[in-house]
Amino acid sequence: xxxxxxxxxxxxxxxxxxxxxxxxxxxxxxxxxxxxxxxxxxxxxxxxxxxxxxxxxxxxxxxxxxxxxxxxxxxxxxxxxxxxxxxxxxxxxxxxxxxxxxxxxxxxxxxxxxxxxxxxxxxxxxxxxxxxxxxxxxxxxxxxxxxxxxxxxxxxxxxxxxxxxxxxxxxxxxxxxxxxxxxxxxxxxxxxxxxxxxxxxxxxxxxxxxxxxxxxxxxxxxxxxxxxxxxxxxxxxxxxxxxxxxxxxxxxxxxxxxxxxxxxxxxxxxxxxxxxxxxxxxxxxxxxxxxxxxxxxxxxxxxxxxxxxx
Numbered sequence: 001x002x003x004x005x006x007x008x009x010x011x012x013x014x015x016x017x018x019x020x021x022x023x024x025x026x027x028x029x030x031x032x033x034x035x036x037x038x039x040x041x042x043x044x045x046x047x048x049x050x051x052x053x054x055x056x057x058x059x060x061x062x063x064x065x066x067x068x069x070x071x072x073x074x075x076x077x078x079x080x081x082x083x084x085x086x087x088x089x090x091x092x093x094x095x096x097x098x099x100x101x102x103x104x105x106x107x108x109x110x111x112x113x114x115x116x117x118x119x120x121x122x123x124x125x126x127x128x129x130x131x132x133x134x135x136x137x138x139x140x141x142x143x144x145x146x147x148x149x150x151x152x153x154x155x156x157x158x159x160x161x162x163x164x165x166x167x168x169x170x171x172x173x174x175x176x177x178x179x180x181x182x183x184x185x186x187x188x189x190x191x192x193x194x195x196x197x198x199x200x201x202x203x204x205x206x207x208x209x210x211x212x213x214x215x216x217x218x219x220x221x222x223x224x225x226x227x228x229x230x231x232x233x234x235x236x237x238x239x240x241x242x243x244x245x246x247x248x249x250x251x252x253x254x255x256x257x258x259x260x261x262x263x264x265x266x267x268x269x270x271x272x273x274x275x276x277x278x279x280x281x282x283x284x285x286x287x288x289x290x291x292x293x294x295x296x297x298x299x300x301x302x303x304x305x306x307x308x309x310x
Contacts, residue, residue: 020069022092022115023048028072037061045069053077065089071115076100088112099123099143111135122146122166134158145169145189152190154178168192168212180204191215191235203227214238214258226250237261237281246270260284260306266292272299282307 023031031049034040037057040047044066051074060075065086070093077100087096088109095118103124110119111132116139123146133139134155142156145168152167154176162182166189173194179185180201187210195216202208203224211228214237221236226247234251235258242263248254249270254277261284271277282288283306288296296305 020092022094023071025095028095031072040067048072050074060084060087062086068092071095073097083107083110085109091115094118096120106130106133108132114138117141119143129153129156131155137161140164140184142166152176152179157181160184163187165189175199177201183207186210186230188212198222198225200224206230209233211235221245221248223247229253232256232276234258237284244268249273252276255279257281263287265289267296267299269299274300274303277303279304280306 028049034047034050036055040050045068047067047070049072050067050070053074054077057078060080060083062084064084067090070090072095073093074097076097080101080103082103083106085107087107090113092115093113094115096116097120099120099122101124103121103126105126105128108130110130113136116136118141119139120143122143126144126147126149128149136159138161139159140161140163142162143166145166147170149167149170149172152172152175157176157178158181160182161184163184164187165185168189168191170193172190174197175190175195177199179199182205184207185205186207188208189212191212192215195213195218198213198218198221200222202222203226205228207230208228209230210233211231212235214235216239218236218239219241221241221244223245229251230253231251232253233256234254237258238261240263244264244267246268249268250273252273252275254274256279257277258281260281264282264285265287277300280300280303285307288307
């Protein structure tokens with residue numbers, strides 16, 4: 001009998017321990033996926049992954065907070081116009097996917113999700129973000145593409161562990177100086193907005209690999225970009241840029257550079273130092289003289305160059 005109780009205790013301890021442990025993304029992939037609220041409601045304490053993709057739910061119920069052990073929550077494509085404040089009562093939640101709904105705002109309580117690593121709210125109608133989002137100190141991936149944001153608030157960059165930010169296809173007009181605070185940032189996407197500036201603090205992003213700012217209204221590249229030494233891919237296509245700073249030639253890890261459809265007439269001599277560059281797009285720019293074209297071709301002999309030759 002004592003042996004029976006020992007085994008029972010071990011099994012119970014193992015379950016409790018697992019339910020309170022943060023699992024890796026790979027471990028979450030191996031967990032059982034609950035796909036309906038009816039199924040999940042039968043054993044709420046066991047729910048770790050809940051996927052309600054296109055479930056037909058008119059609203060997310062307030063008692064979502066009963067799933068205390070949930071770590072991955074997918075609520076894509078349901079037509080939700082709002083979220084209950086109880087979304088903030090999920091202490092172990094690491095991944096929250098809200099794409100393709102009709103959300104116009106996020107509840108302030110979302111800032112209570114201290115273990116959240118991924119927040120994806122693509123293709124909604126957000127026009128602002130709650131300041132409490134700055135409390136998400138473990139947030140690594142922030143996806144906000146396809147909304148109606150008019151600004152990217154500086155407080156977002158208090159989430160110092162951010163690795164990827166995507167705010168493409170919004171109505172953002174400027175980028176804040178605070179973006180330089182995110183030293184771990186490797187990928188920043190803000191294409192198809194109305195952005196007019198690149199803050200000088202971009203030079204503080206020493207781990208930034210990918211920078212996508214195409215289809216904006218940027219007219220100047222700050223010289224401080226030279227300090228973003230890890231940049232490998234930069235897209236500044238379809239802006240209002242008239243001059244490329246000499247300092248861009250110091251981005252020795254740069255491999256791909258898109259500058260098409262700007263008003264550039266000269267490429268700096270420093271570009272000859274870009275030994276890792278394999279592709280540069282200068283098409284859609286008719287400002288290059290024949291002499292400049294020859295200079296570029298001579299300077300970038302091992303680079304595929306796309307630009308109109310007239």
